[in-house]
Amino acid sequence: IAVGDGFYVKAIAENPTFSYDLRDVAQITRGSKESNSINVIASGKAGKDNVIVNFAGQAEGFDKLQNFNDAIATVYVTENGKNYGIANVDENTTEVALNFDAKEMGSYTISLDVNGEFETVTLVDRFTGVETNMLLEDEYTFTASGNDNANRFVIKLDNGQQTTAN
Numbered sequence: 001i002a003v004g005d006g007f008y009v010k011a012i013a014e015n016p017t018f019s020y021d022l023r024d025v026a027q028i029t030r031g032s033k034e035s036n037s038i039n040v041i042a043s044g045k046a047g048k049d050n051v052i053v054n055f056a057g058q059a060e061g062f063d064k065l066q067n068f069n070d071a072i073a074t075v076y077v078t079e080n081g082k083n084y085g086i087a088n089v090d091e092n093t094t095e096v097a098l099n100f101d102a103k104e105m106g107s108y109t110i111s112l113d114v115n116g117e118f119e120t121v122t123l124v125d126r127f128t129g130v131e132t133n134m135l136l137e138d139e140y141t142f143t144a145s146g147n148d149n150a151n152r153f154v155i156k157l158d159n160g161q162q163t164t165a166n
Contacts, residue, residue, distance in 0.1 A: 036116025
């Protein structure tokens with residue numbers, strides 16, 4: 001593992017053991033060409049936070065970790081009552097609910113780092129009704145406060161593949 005790099009391990013067994021193959025780590029570092037992902041980055045004056053939505057169809061994601069700085073707004077995906085920092089969703093998902101928790105009143109931006117083939121990636125602000133094509137725009141800027149509903153955003157996706165019914 002290179003200096004400054006690391007990875008998160010979540011052990012759920014009673015007596016877990018840990019091992020890894022350097023080829024697996026290299027594949028993770030390069031990013032899988034077989035699955036699409038979106039890194040959602042939320043920025044404010046206190047700092048940045050992110051959540052990764054991985055379209056790999058795996059059942060369990062990784063828990064959202066608390067920031068060291070409590071003033072940083074958090075962005076995460078909630079599934080079955082759990083908050084995820086890395087959310088694994090089905091590869092055919094067309095909509096992802098995105099939560100944003102501002103700690104204080106201020107101006108914030110959301111940007112997306114999209115890995116994969118999507119025809120459209122639209123960020124919908126449920127509070128204002130604004131829809132932004134994030135493949136054409138670098139970021140979306142908005143105002144939020146700590147009292148806002150965290151379930152504020154939705155990412156709508158279209159990968160351009162037609163279903164058999166169509």
